[in-house]
Amino acid sequence: MAVGNEVGAFSSAITSMTKSRDAAGNHTFVLNVEGTVTGGWSGAIVGTISGTSADFKLGAYTADFAAYLDDGNALSGTASGVIGAQDGYQWQLNGVALISDGSRVTTEGVLELASRTYNGKMFAIN
Numbered sequence: 009m010a011v012g013n014e015v016g017a018f019s020s021a022i023t024s025m026t027k028s029r030d031a032a033g034n035h036t037f038v039l040n041v042e043g044t045v046t047g048g049w050s051g052a053i054v055g056t057i058s059g060t061s062a063d064f065k066l067g068a069y070t071a072d073f074a075a076y077l078d079d080g081n082a083l084s085g086t087a088s089g090v091i092g093a094q095d096g097y098q099w100q101l102n103g104v105a106l107i108s109d110g111s112r113v114t115t116e117g118v119l120e121l122a123s124r125t126y127n128g129k130m131f132a133i134n
Contacts, residue, residue: 012132016047022124051077067091084108097121
């Protein structure tokens with residue numbers, strides 16, 4: 009899988025967050041986000057990110073999202089990837105998203121607890 013040029017960016021606020029544990033004792037999180045997407049697609053986005061981590065440092069996530077584009081179209085998609093801790097209660101999320109228009113993109117974003125934000129970029133998969 010070759011990663012190509014940047015095709016978009018997203019900026020979102022975490023509107024709600026829940027934390028629990030699964031049967032194995034891992035920490036689980038569910039985050040609801042709302043924001044905007046720019047670049048190849050432009051418009052409003054909403055989504056849910058579900059993550060699991062044994063130690064708050066490394067983990068995995070899945071996401072389900074929808075984009076309501078400025079041109080009147082709507083897209084949906086799913087993503088999955090890995091989580092890695094950074095300084096100051098920030099986590100780097102790297103993954104792959106499958107979008108309802110047939111696009112596949114890699115994603116990289118930073119989830120920041122203090123500001124309750126999740127912002128990042130998308131790159132084409134060639």
